[in-house]
Amino acid sequence: MSSPDLRQMTMLELFRQEVESQVQVLNAGLLELERHAGDIDPEQLAEPLEACMRAAHSLKGAARIITLNAGVNVAHVMEDCFVLAQQGKLSLRRRQIDALFKGVDLLVRIANAPDDDETWGDKEGKPEIDAFMLALSVAMTDSSDDAEEAPVIAAEPEAVAAAPAMPTDTRDNAYAGAGRSVRVSADNLDRLLSLSGESLVESRRLKPFAASMLRVKRLQREAAQALDMLQQKMEAGGDAAQVALNEVRALMLQSQHMVGDQLAELEMFDRHSVNLSQRLYEEALACRMRPFSDVAGAGSGHYARMVRDVGHALGKSVRLDIVGHATQIDRDILEKLDAPIGHLLRNAVDHGIESPQERLQAGKPEQGRITLEARHSAGMLQVNVSDDGAGIDMAQLKAAIVARKLSTEDIVTRLSEAELLEFLLLPGFSLRDTVTDISGRGVGLDVVADMLKQVRGTVRITSTAGQGTRFQLQLPLTLSVIRSLLVSIDGEPYAFPLAYVNRTLALQREKLDVLEGYQHFSFEGRQIGLVSAHQILQKGELRAKGESVMVVVIGDNEHTYGVAVDRFLGERMLVVQALDARLGKLPNVQAGALMEDGAPVLILDVADMLRSVEKLSLAGQLENVGHAAADDAGVARKKVLVVDDSLTVRELERKLLSNRGYQVTVAVDGMDGWNAVRTEQFDLVITDIDMPRMDGIELVTLIRQASHLRSLPVMIVSYKDREEDRQRGLEAGADHYFTKSSFHDETLLQAVVDLIGAA
Numbered sequence: 001m002s003s004p005d006l007r008q009m010t011m012l013e014l015f016r017q018e019v020e021s022q023v024q025v026l027n028a029g030l031l032e033l034e035r036h037a038g039d040i041d042p043e044q045l046a047e048p049l050e051a052c053m054r055a056a057h058s059l060k061g062a063a064r065i066i067t068l069n070a071g072v073n074v075a076h077v078m079e080d081c082f083v084l085a086q087q088g089k090l091s092l093r094r095r096q097i098d099a100l101f102k103g104v105d106l107l108v109r110i111a112n113a114p115d116d117d118e119t120w121g122d123k124e125g126k127p128e129i130d131a132f133m134l135a136l137s138v139a140m141t142d143s144s145d146d147a148e149e150a151p152v153i154a155a156e157p158e159a160v161a162a163a164p165a166m167p168t169d170t171r172d173n174a175y176a177g178a179g180r181s182v183r184v185s186a187d188n189l190d191r192l193l194s195l196s197g198e199s200l201v202e203s204r205r206l207k208p209f210a211a212s213m214l215r216v217k218r219l220q221r222e223a224a225q226a227l228d229m230l231q232q233k234m235e236a237g238g239d240a241a242q243v244a245l246n247e248v249r250a251l252m253l254q255s256q257h258m259v260g261d262q263l264a265e266l267e268m269f270d271r272h273s274v275n276l277s278q279r280l281y282e283e284a285l286a287c288r289m290r291p292f293s294d295v296a297g298a299g300s301g302h303y304a305r306m307v308r309d310v311g312h313a314l315g316k317s318v319r320l321d322i323v324g325h326a327t328q329i330d331r332d333i334l335e336k337l338d339a340p341i342g343h344l345l346r347n348a349v350d351h352g353i354e355s356p357q358e359r360l361q362a363g364k365p366e367q368g369r370i371t372l373e374a375r376h377s378a379g380m381l382q383v384n385v386s387d388d389g390a391g392i393d394m395a396q397l398k399a400a401i402v403a404r405k406l407s408t409e410d411i412v413t414r415l416s417e418a419e420l421l422e423f424l425l426l427p428g429f430s431l432r433d434t435v436t437d438i439s440g441r442g443v444g445l446d447v448v449a450d451m452l453k454q455v456r457g458t459v460r461i462t463s464t465a466g467q468g469t470r471f472q473l474q475l476p477l478t479l480s481v482i483r484s485l486l487v488s489i490d491g492e493p494y495a496f497p498l499a500y501v502n503r504t505l506a507l508q509r510e511k512l513d514v515l516e517g518y519q520h521f522s523f524e525g526r527q528i529g530l531v532s533a534h535q536i537l538q539k540g541e542l543r544a545k546g547e548s549v550m551v552v553v554i555g556d557n558e559h560t561y562g563v564a565v566d567r568f569l570g571e572r573m574l575v576v577q578a579l580d581a582r583l584g585k586l587p588n589v590q591a592g593a594l595m596e597d598g599a600p601v602l603i604l605d606v607a608d609m610l611r612s613v614e615k616l617s618l619a620g621q622l623e624n625v626g627h628a629a630a631d632d633a634g635v636a637r638k639k640v641l642v643v644d645d646s647l648t649v650r651e652l653e654r655k656l657l658s659n660r661g662y663q664v665t666v667a668v669d670g671m672d673g674w675n676a677v678r679t680e681q682f683d684l685v686i687t688d689i690d691m692p693r694m695d696g697i698e699l700v701t702l703i704r705q706a707s708h709l710r711s712l713p714v715m716i717v718s719y720k721d722r723e724e725d726r727q728r729g730l731e732a733g734a735d736h737y738f739t740k741s742s743f744h745d746e747t748l749l750q751a752v753v754d755l756i757g758a759a
Contacts, residue, residue, distance in 0.1 A: 011066045018062050019111040022055040026078075026104045029055070031304050034097045035319075045085070045092075052100075053082035059107060070129055071110045077136055078103045090140055098312070099136040101305070106132055192283045216258050223251040260730045264723065286328075288478070292374040293325040295338050303345055307370060310349045317356060317367040318349050324374035329381055330478035333455055337383065337475075340448040344385040344471050345370060347445065351431065352389030352469050362466065364388065381477050386470035392463040393431075394420065400431055421461040425449040448473070453607060455479060456499045482576055482593075484603065486569035487552065489533045490540040493601045494565075495574055495593065500606035502553040502560070504568060509547055512625075518617075519624050521562060523553060529617070530562045532625050536612050537588055542566065542625055549625055554606050561613050564625045568659060570746050574603065588612055637663040638759050639680070640752070643673035643687040643699065644717075653686060653717070653748070660749055661759030670694025674702055677709060683756045689718040689729070697732050704733035713755040717748070 029052040036044045056079035063071030078100060084090035092100075106129060113125075230244040296303055304320045311318035329337070353359075353368035360366055373384045398412045401423050412420070423429055427446040448471070452459055457475035476482065476499065484495035485504065503523070512530065513520050519530040530551065532542040542564055551562040574593035579586065590605035616622050640662050644650045654664045665680070667673035671693040677685060685703065689696035696716055703709045716729045721739040729737045736751050 015062050015066055015068065015071075016111045019059065019107055022059050023104055023108055025051050025055040026100075027302070027305050030097055030100055030104070031308065033092050034094065034308070037093050037097070049082055049086050053079060053086065056082060063110075068110065070125065071107060073133065074103050074106050074110065074129060077133055081136060081140055084140065094312075096136075096139045099132070099139045101309075102132050103136065192280070192287065212258075212262055216255060216262065219251060219255040219258065223248060223255060226251055256731070260727060263730070264726065288331050288480070289328040290331050290334050291325060292327040292329055292334070293322075295334050295341070296322050296325065296372060296374070303341065303372060306342065307345055307349055310346050311353070311368075314350060315355065316349065316353055318353050319367050319369050320345070321369065321371045322373075323371060327374040327376065327381075329374070330476075330480070332479050333381065333475055336451050336455055340451045340473075341372065341383070341385065343445065343447050345372070348385060348387040348389070348469070352387035352391075354390050358390070362390075376477065377474075379477065379483070381475045383473040383475070384470060385473075386468060388468045391465045391467055391469055392421065392424075393465075394463075396431055397421075397423070400429070404429065417463075418461075421463065424461060425459065456482070456497050458499065480576055482574050482603065484572050484574050484593075485552065486572050486601070487533070487550070487565040488567045488569055489537060489565050490542075491566070492539070493569060493595070493599070494533075494537075495572065495601050495603045496552055496554070497590075497603065497606065498571070500554055502555070505551040505553065505562070506548040507551045507562070509549070512549070514624070518622055521551075523560070523562070528553065528560055528562050529613075529622070530564060530625060531613050531616070531622055533563045533565045535616070535623050536563070536609055555610050559610055559614070561610070563609070567661065570749075574601070576603065637661060638683040638756055639663045639665065640684045640686060640756075641665050641667060641673060641676055641680075641682045643667040643670065643676075643685065643691070643696070645669050645688065645691045649688070649717075656749060657752065660752075662752070663759075670696060670699040673699050677703060677712070678706075682712065684713045684715065684752060686715045686717055686752075689716060689720055689725070697728060700729070700732040700734050715751060715755065 029048040032048040033045060033052070056075050060072055060075035060079055063069075063075060081090065081092075081096065081100060085092050090096070106125075109125065226244060226248040230241065230248055233241040233244045303322065307318050307320040348370045349368075353370070354362070354364075356366045359368065368387065368389060370385070370387045373382075373386075375382055394417065397420055401407050401412055401420070402409050406423060406426070406429075407415075425445050425448065429445070448459060451457075452473065452475070455475055457473060460472040460474070461469070462472070463469040482495075483498040485498055485501050486493055486495050488494075505523075507521055507530075511521050513522075513527070515527065520527040521530055522528075530549075533552075534540050534542045550565050550567050552565060553560065553562050555561050572595075577592045577594065579589070579592050586602075588605055588608045589602050590608075591603045593601050593603055595601055613622075640657050642650055642653045642657070642664060643666075644653070645668055650666045650668075654666055657664045665676060665682070667676050669691040670687070673685065673687060674694060676682075685699075687696040687699055696718065700714050700716070703712055703714060713735050714733065715736040715738070716734045717738045718725065718729070719739065720726075726737045735755060738748065738751070
C-alpha cells in the first residue's frame with residue numbers, strides 16, 4: 001500500500017507530515033553545526049545554517065496556518081537564533097545547540113499531541129515551552145561554551161537511557177489505527193505492473209496448449225480406430241492390410257512428433273513461467289524493502305542524536321559514523337532492528353568509549369568514534385556496531401561470571417574468549433556493580449539476543465583490549481522467505497531453517513558411542529548427544545537403514561545435539577506461511593510453507609526442539625536410535641543404472657540417488673550399459689549421449705527394440721542442448737531429456753520419482 005492520499009488528510013495531519021520532514025533537516029543540520037563548532041570558516045556553516053533556518057521558517061508558517069500557537073512560538077525563536085548565527089551575531093556552540101535540540105523535540109510533541117488535545121502547547125505543555133523559550137533566549141545572549149553555567153536543556157538521563165529520541169516515522173503512529181502503510185516508489189510499482197502484465201500474457205498460453213493436446217488425443221483415437229480396422233483387414237487378408245498398417249504407422253509417427261513438440265513447448269513455458277515468477281516475486285519483495293537510512297536516520301540523525309545526548313550526559317565526546325545508508329532491508333526486520341541497535345549504541349557510549357582524559361592518556365583522539373554499518377553478505381544482512389574504546393576487560397568478565405554463579409572458576413578458565421563473551425547476552429547480566437540512569441540494570445544485550453531469535457539471526461562479539469569492541473549481527477534479508485534444509489521424517493517432509501543448522505552428517509554406525517545409556521558421537525572435539533527427530537515430534541520410530549545415520553547438528557555451546565532423520569531431501573528456499581492462529585503454538589513447529597508441487601511442509605522451531613530435548617534428557621526418556629532388522633534390510637530397493645563416461649558425473653548422480661535410497665549400478669559407456677541391462681533387472685536407466693564404443697542414442701534404441709526391455713524407463717542427461725539433439729533423444733524412445741547445464745539436483749531426483757516412484 002502506498003502512502004496516504006494527501007488530498008484526504010486533515011490540516012493537522014498535513015502539519016504532522018511536514019514536521020516529520022523538517023525535523024529530519026533540523027536534526028541533521030544541528031549535528032553538522034555541532035561538528036564544526038568553533039570553525040572560523042563561515043562557508044563550513046553556511047549550508048547547514050540555511051537549511052535549519054528555512055526548516056524553522058516553514059514550520060512557523062505551517063503552524064500559523066492551522067493556528068497552532070505553541071508551534072508558531074517555538075519555531076519563531078528557533079528561526080531568530082539561526083538568522084543571528086547567519087549574520088555572525090551569534091556563535092552556535094554546545095549550549096545553544098542543546099537548547100535548539102530541545103526545541104526540535106518540542107515541535108515533535110506539539111505536532112503529535114493527542115487528537116483530542118490540539119492545544120497541548122497552550123495548556124498542559126505551556127510551562128515546558130516557556131522554560132525552553134527562556135533558556136534559548138539566555139543562550140542567545142551568551143555565546144560562551146561553559147557547560148557548568150549553562151541551563152539544563154539537554155534530555156534528561158532517564159529519557160536518554162529509556163527510549164530513542166524521536167519516532168522514525170510519526171505518520172505510522174498517526175495512522176496506526178487505519179492499518180499499516182508501506183511506502184512504494186513509482187518505479188517499483190511500474191515494474192511490478194509490467195511483470196504482472198507479462199504473467200497474464202504467459203498464463204493465456206495455456207489455453208491454446210490445452211487445445212493442441214486435445215488434437216493429440218484425437219490423433220491417438222484415430223490411431224486406435226486404424227488399429228481396429230487393421231485387425232479386421234488382416235483377418236480378411238489381401239493388400240488392404242498393408243495399407244491400413246502404413247496408415248497406422250503414419251498416424252503414430254505424427255502423434256509421436258506432436259507429443260515431442262508439445263513437451264518441448266511445455267518445458268519452454270515452464271522455464272519462462274519460473275523466470276517470470278521469480279522476477280515478479282523479486283519486484284514484489286522490493287516493495288517491502290526500505291533503505292537502512294529509514295531507521296538509522298540518514299537525514300533525521302536519529303541515532304547520531306541519541307549518541308550525542310548520551311555522550312553529553314556522561315561527559316564524553318562521541319561521534320557516530322553510519323555506513324550503508326542505502327542497504328535494502330525488509331520492513332519487518334527494519335522495525336525490529338531499531339530498539340536493539342539503540343541498546344548497542346548506548347552500551348558502546350557507556351561501556352566502550354573512555355572518558356576524554358583516559359583517551360588522551362592512551363594516545364587516542366579526545367573524541368570517541370562509533371561505527372554503525374549495514375551491508376549484504378553471502379545472502380544475509382550484516383549489521384555491525386563497533387567502537388574504538390577500551391574493549392572488554394576479560395578478567396573483569398570472568399570475575400562477574402563466577403560472582404553471579406553462572407559457572408565455576410575452573411570451567412571459566414578453560415572457556416575461550418568467544419564463549420566468555422556469550423555471557424554478556426544473558427538476561428540480567430552486567431559488568432557494572434552499581435546501577436546508574438544509563439546502565440547497570442542488565443537490560444540491553446538480552447534484548448538484542450531476543451530480537452535475533454525472533455528473526456532467525458545470530459550475533460558474534462569480538463573485543464580487543466585498548467582498541468574496541470564489535471557486535472556483528474547476521475540476519476536474513478527478509479522474513480517472508482527462508483533458506484532451509486529439507487529432511488524426511490517418518491515419510492513426511494520437514495524444514496530446518498539453515499540459520500540454525502550447524503552441520504549435516506552421514507554418521508557411520510561404528511562412530512556411535514553409548515555413555516550412561518545414551519548415544520553420543522564426536523563432533524569438533526567434544527561428545528554430542530544423539531536424539532531421534534521421530535521422538536521429538538512423536539512421529540513413529542527411526543530405524544536407520546544401511547551403515548550410516550543422517551544427522552542434523554543444531555544448538556550452540558553446551559546445548560548442542562545431533563538430530564537423526566530418515567534422509568536429507570536437499571536445500572530449499574521456502575515462502576513462509578503463518579499457521580492459522582486458531583491452532584495456537586504447535587510444539588516444535590514455527591510456520592508452514594508450500595513445496596513446488598503444492599505439497600505442504602512444516603518449518604521446525606529449532607529453539608523449541610532444543611527445549612524438548614532438554615526436557616526428555618532431564619526426565620531420562622531419551623531413546624536410542626535403532627537400526628533396521630535383518631529382514632527389513634533385505635527389502636529390495638529400486639535399482640537404477642547410470643551410464644556415463646565421465647567419472648565426475650557418474651559419482652555425482654550415484655551419490656544423489658544413493659542418498660535417496662536407490663540402489664545404483666554404474667556403467668562407463670554405452671556398451672557396458674547394454675551388457676548390464678541384458679544381464680540384470682533395473683527399474684530405470686540414466687544415460688549420457690556422447691560415449692565411446694556405443695553412444696546413448698544407440699543404447700536407447702537397442703533397449704526399445706528388445707521386447708523384454710521396451711517398458712524400461714530411460715532418461716538422457718547430456719551436455720547437448722540443441723533442439724535437434726533433444727528431438728533425437730525423444731524419438732529414440734527416451735522418457736526424459738535433461739541438459740547437464742540446466743538441471744539441478746532436485747530436478748533430476750523429482751524426475752526419477754515421477755518415472756519409478758520413491759526408493
